Amino acid sequence: MSEKTPLTGAKFAAIFITAFVVIIIANLSLVYAAVGSFPGLETRKPYVEALNFNSKRHAQEMLAWKTVLEYSGGSVRLTITDASGARVVLPAIEARLGRATSHAYDRNLTLNFDGELYSSIVNLPAGNWQLRIKTQSLDGVPFMRILPLIVGDRS
Template sequence: MVRQITGWHVFGGFAAAFSIIIGVNLVLAYNAVHSFPGLEVKNSYVASQSFDKDRDAQVALGWSVSASVKGDSLRLLIDKDGAAVVPVIEQATFGRATSVAQDQELAFLHTGDAFVAPVHAGTGNWNLRLKARAANGTVFQQRIVVRVLP
């Protein structure tokens, strides 16, 4: 026996489909809001007013920066033309790009050629958000991507 599709059947199908779509959107929106790490700056307009000047001063330093994790320590190399540079590190935060839950504030120790700090890092991509000050007072800010291999 063949059953006839009525208006209530069509309505039920549409209601079920749209309920699934709306439910998935709500779950994704909740996860997006709760995993957002926050703002980079409090007022982007104010930060933009000195961006070019700050960037040019930072580029003029000519520093090359790299970081790597081996075991439970992070090694930060800062050099200019192959010679080690020892700036004052004002702030160093090591964490994931998408969440602040695992952020670690680092206290570096200079070992003569590099800065070293203990970290707890699992495999994957990490960010080192570094703020340092050169001897001439120039602020150096950079986000360094650190890949930790298994």
């Protein structure tokens, strides 16, 4: 049989300090990972944007546009309809496709309108993507959306 050694003050201090060092290293690792993956600010003037947010949101809601985003066969397809279900035809749409957590995958898309929907050919690996669109109605009302897009297996 082995004899148990008593727990002295020095041993207890070493265990206590080692535990805290492990916790601090784990926390610093998590902070490093979080800061390293943060893409940055959404806007350069958040205060000014916030002042006008409700009026812009209300004007956009009055358009009553509905968006549907799909991806299959290497093609992103966007459908925009109005309240009556008619297709919305726009002169230009700014589209930026990327991941929510990193700008490394971001790319601008040119969406071509074929009379029914807007589409662009792009090869996407499986994962969680988002399409940010900016456009405006023919009477000048700005319209912006961030549309989620899940590519691949949903399980």
